[in-house]
Amino acid sequence: MDQFAQQLVNGLTLGSLYALIAVGYTVVYGIVQLINFAHGEIFMIGAFGALSTWLIFFEGETALWTLPFMIAGAIAASVTTAVLMERVAYRPLRGAPRLAPLITAIGISVFLQEFIRLFYGRMPFVDFPDAKQRVPFPQIDVVTGPAFEVGNVTIQRSALFTIGCLIMCAAGLWFFVNRTKTGRGMQAVSQDPDTARLMGINVNRIIVVAFAVGATLAAVAGVAQGLQVTNINFRMGFLAGLKAFTAAVLGGIGNVWGAVVGGLTLGIVEAMAVQFIPGTFGGSPWKDVWAFVLLILVLVFRPQGILGAKVVDRA
Amino acid sequence: MSAMLEVRDLEVSYGKIKAVKGISFSVDEGEVVTLIGTNGAGKTTTLRTISGLLRPSAGSITFQGQDLTKVEAHDIVQLGLAHSPEGRRIFPRLTVEENLLLGAFSRKDKDIDSDLQAAFELFPILEERRAQPAGTFSGGEQQMLAMGRAMMSRPKLLMLDEPSMGLSPLMMKRIMTTVTTLQQQGTTILLVEQNAQAALKRATKGYVLEVGKIVLTGSGEELLTSEDVRKAYLGED
Amino acid sequence: MSKYSLPDSVRTAHGAKAPWLAIAGGALIILSGLLSWSYDDRILGDLSIRFYPAGIQIYAMLFGVIAVVLGALLLRRPAWLSPARGLRFLGVTAFVFVVWVAAAISYQSGGLINVNEGAYVALAGAVLTAAAGFLSPEVDVDVMAWPRLSSTVEILIIVVLMAVLLFTLAYTLEIDDGVIFASFLVALIALVGGLLATGFGAYLGFIGANNRRPLLLAAFLVAFLFPFTQDGSDANMSIATQILIFAATALGLNIVVGLAGLLDLGYIAFLGTGAYVGAMLSTSAFATVDIKPPFVVVMLIGAATAAVFGLIIGSPTLRVSGDYLAIVTLGFGEIFRLAMFNLDGNNGPSLTNGPNGIPGIPDLNFFGFDFGEVHTVAGIPLGRFSNYYFLLLLLLMFVMLVFTRLNDSRIGRGWVAIREDERAAEAMGVNTFGLKLLAFAVGAALAGLAGTIKAHVDTSVTPDQYIFLESAFLLSAVVLGGMGTVLGVLVGATILKLLPEKLREVNEYRLLMFGLLLVVMMRFRPEGLIASKRRQLEFHEEDEELSELLQAEHLQEAK
Amino acid sequence: MTVTEPQSTGHQVGEKVVLEANGVTMRFGGLTAVDDVSMKVHEGEIVGLIGPNGAGKTTFFNCLTGMYIPTEGRVELNGQTLPPKPLKVVKAGMARTFQNIRLFANMTALENVMVGRYCRTSSMALTSILRGPKFRREEEATRVRAQELLDYVGLARSTELLARNMPYGDQRRLEIARALATDPQLLLLDEPTAGMNPKETEETMHLIRKIRDSGLAVVVIEHDMRFIFNLCDRVLCLVRGALLVEGTPGEVQSDHRVIEAYIGGDDEEESA
């Protein structure tokens, strides 16, 4: 039982991270029907943005007050990258068949990874560590350090931070999508951009907002990841992005709650698989396999995802 | 008196194909103006250009004295020009009510609720099904929703593109009556129709388009009785 | 196209001068080849000697010759060619070429001062050529006016073209200076692009279509002769084998993506399946399965296993479509990689040797023909990779056969219908599910086949060869080259495998450039370099000119 | 009010029942789109299906053709119960067109029709790769039959045009040719004249008659009353999913319930 509770906590932590990233996939997909493969890299850039902020302004300082600045730095880096990417690469492809933006997304994803790998350590004016290998991430007081023990369950500080971030972001997002006009505009654009324009909706602005919102959450996730695993690297976006995308699809892509539910489900499944699948097909090396198996099963039996709405194709 | 909408020498192309080849017409305040013509004559193209979805390759469009050719589609709505597009184009995964509210997206005033009620009165089915995803509506139902939605922006000029397409006779009458009602309430209307008879009967002015050019102009009645029109568009020989 | 031209008034006023401008420009460029381009004689194969052109200067002179020819053609105004467009393209790219070479000279020898008169003359020639292109009137190419030649002459053209191709290929691979290689590529793009822009390419395509068999025969002859141009060196042959494996796999993927319109992001797993089957059933000391059937049987097992996986992966297509299918395939791809990573006895049965992979796979041996040995044919030694090259070429031919014949059949039509509107296709009696499964199974089997050979060519099989990035590479080869076409995929595969090998100077930046390439390509030519016309339409819905061209071709064929 | 013209052909409806639908019901959540509808279609008969928008006509078609799995009810073609699978329905001999044209836009007219032959041909992967004489024969036969059908619907000269480039009216006809290519015994047409001008409508009417005369049964949905009442042997009117009235054109158009629910008040000139 303790072990169950312990892995539940682990799963929730992992899942929160997935969920934060997944929201970005979902929001963008919902609007432009684009699998933004580069979103994982936005998450990675968020982490590097936070690290850079810390290195430039606070190197050596680990007090809690630096954290908000790091998060701000992360968001600035992620949002800038995401918005630029939308402007330069995706916008010209509006209306092109699906495959074109998808390939572009893969291209951007590779490009961003390589860019950080090759140039992070060679930026002008600043002395950043070489990013060709893992780079240590600052451990901030209060949100890292000795874990809390609740009964026999250990709860890490960074886990609390991550889960907290998710709760706050999700609440904000819910309000934004359902209670603001921009949110409703987003939904309209997602279904028929041309007609949305006829309603007086500035489609380009809405799309930029979607990218920015996704990037903001990814940036927060980047910081959380850095605090949890103590180091970051240019590759971290790939698998995390893949899992987050899986989570988004699992939950029902296009649906913000789906992303959250999908992320948490995926995280918990992974943690439980490590602990409870007996025999040689259990354990850590198989956990990703179980995650993908779950995805495939869900898609086959409920193609629209856990919370997704059924797409109507009327003849 | 200058016209509310003035289109001059408008040309629009899709790639190399010119779909609209220099047409001019005007709509005065309070009028119902109708464009009729064969399939592919360029009616839809004209409307889409006026509302900013397409850019003209030549010519000018002025609405209440303002040049529209460089204004973004979403800003044109704010000026009071609504467009109910061909093929309804409702938002399929949003509910009926959400669709209607989107019609009022660019409005900042507080009367949205009363307009919503007005739309429900006009089309009771919309109220009955207000929470149903609009994509599951039948064609006619969708058309009503599209009209209701366009009205929600409280337009000064409402452009309707084939509002009767695929509608039952009864429903078509209802839609046509609505056009009259709207006109009486002070909305100017630019109507594109295949059902020339019904359209011309209500029109103060009509234009006949053929392959991108205006070939005939006149009041609704004149056109209705014109020999050419009767032959080509009313199926009488 | 008209947006790239000068105002009509200028063109009518000066249009008559255009041919002479072109001829003058071409002559200048030819002359420049005889002059010195660079003061420094140590770089770029020595461009410093007058009246003794080196590689780069010869490329330039080719520009000149073509400019002169086009100029002369402009005087005669043929209806089926548009020399103006050719000149425009040629002029602009020649300009880029000269600037690039000058930049390379300046960079390598430290200063613009080292650029000699030849480069400036060439630059002037390029400007004149471009000017001619922009000045001359736009002629719409009339495909109906294509000259009809006797089939002997047509076949002769094909043979000459193929010989040129072989020569170019051998020549290209011989270059080992990265800058010269890049210059050559620029020149090649300029020359070929220029010719295509005139509409000559379309005409060649037409000739090719009239003589499909001779064309194919000639093409394969060229391919078979290629190893003999390598003088026993294995360096290029090893790249060539990689290209062939990659191309065969990409063609298999093209069945799934290009023909059936299903996005597969985990396709590399099928190649991996074949490779692992090949490795496990080989006599490597690390092979885990004790059955050692002959290689032909191994190939069949590899293909069959992959096909079964293809069916499994394809089965969700019954319920899942579009982007969801993409993610399912991606998931399967990852599952494959992880499974190969894990099945080492620690986690699951001991089959794949885990992350360490199965090394030491021996060379193939067909009835005493040892693929690892050097064999001498007609006095020319053919090394290990040449041996595999021939085997792989056979495989590729087989894959192409399967691809084209399926495409041009009832099944191919069914696939197009599915791509266009799946629901409607189903309602018209097309067995959509069956056809989608078939696409997956056939594609997978072909990749599996390639995989079994790959295991032996590579001598080792590891899980990191089958990561997502590799699937992305495959997909890129398909998309860059042109979806749904054989030639396109071959070109795409060659580009993606050859460039990184040849441009070693920038090896570190190769992924960065790959990423950029994808983005730029999708922006400017999303249908790929050599696109099937139908696909091109799908990407450019508004392009009426194109759809008319396609119709015209249909009409030609129908005659 | 009468729009019926005297029947031009002295046509006789056959005795044989081609289609029999029994108690077809389709529910979406709480909404009953088709409510216990039964219908019989005889050989050589043209049946009209009318009803207000949202009455469930298209949905009924979808149930017949297996695009939807009906909640209740049974569909029989020539006495055989049809499974709700589009593929099997087509094979059994029922074909349809769509309310919104759904052609394969980037294929030529001929290719579109050849796709329609898919279910009547059989060469599979291996045959296609090996290209035996059987394959060639079948391919040729497909091409010939497709061309015949194009000639039949009056598109003889459009063979090599891309579907997307064809005029609207021709596209509708091409859809019919494609449906005919499946060798149906029953043809379902969903608003075949929507968006057509009166002249084109007239031509379509002739085409449908010609098809009927060749022995097929036709069910057609239309809102154009003149079209329906001139063309059909029998008319069914659906309202809110349920069958309201069934009868000859004359009976139906004078039924006050139909007028009230569908045609509307006595206001002739509106119904063009």
Added chain:
Amino acid sequence: GCGTRGESDSESTGGSGSSENKVAKIGVIAPLSGDLAALGKGISNSVDLAIKQANEAGTIPGWTLELAAEDDEAKPDVGKNAATKLASDADVVGVVGTLNSSVAQSVQPVLASANIVMVSPANTNPSLTQGADFATAPKRTYPNYFRTCTTDSVQGPFAARYLFETAGIKEVATVHDKKTYGQGLVDAFAAEFTKLGGKVVAAETINPDDDKYDAVISKIKPSNPKTVYYGGEYPQAGPFSQQMKAAGLNVPLMGGDGIYSGEFIKLAGDTAEGDLATSVGAPTDTLESAKDFIAAYEAAGYAEPYEAYGAYAFDAANAIIQALKVSLASADSAEASRQATIDAMSDVSFDGVTGAVAFDEFGDTTSRVLTVYGVKGGKWEAVNTAEFK
């Protein structure tokens, strides 16, 4: 068409050299990029140093040695490609590398079929020299393969004895990354540890692509190990150590030479204090024999430190050079000397930086010295150096 020019060209560049020396290349296959680049660069720099010294001293008359360094990214497949490339270069006569045993497995057959001698400074897995059944029926697998470092059949037990006997720890959990090295090391360790009477309370594996290990750590934790023995490399071990402690599993992590690098401490952070590692040989900087090497390395101004394997790579390169002295003397081309170089290897014996360098009948080094290090004050410090018996 410009053949003559091409020839004159190569003459002008080649001819600008001062002597008529023929060229022989010594290859390096090591991770020059990626997470293990720190160790790989140390190896390639040290080989470079050895080559420079040999050229300066004119060790092999008539020949100039050159370095041909290839990156293997620590991946078997990439390493194999690097080996193929080196093998097809006729000038290559020997290869120093690889770092990872798993990569070596793929490289060995390629170099063996080209008869190129391969000396690894860092591969510690015993099967590379003695075959899969090294414990019961040792059998030399590749005659061209040698190494200058001790193997894990020594390193594992050495660690086990240290933990059990010196540190008094009776319960450990083991974790490894499934690679040849990690798994082999853990196997050797566990066998000895249980033989001594200790208990392996949990045995887990991880996937090196992962960066979060909480689930595994949570699974191990209830079994209350007193130390976690990790078989693998520092890019995973560092974060693993840190996360272990963040998750409340406050016991030391111990590993092999794969974690003995400054990078481990950087990645593991403050909580690395007390973690342990074994590595081959005695600490380089304490060796009298290494003074010159260290000085020369520093003087050469390499950007990266020589790290754990610099000295071994230097010795490996010198072993090849010793053999080349014999083989190249009578050869007229580099390629022709390949077999002779292999043959000459078994007679190589000299006093290297790390001690006496010589190889036994399997190609293994004759030295069996190892050291236990511990993290103290953010640095690795030698705790105990001993010869394993």
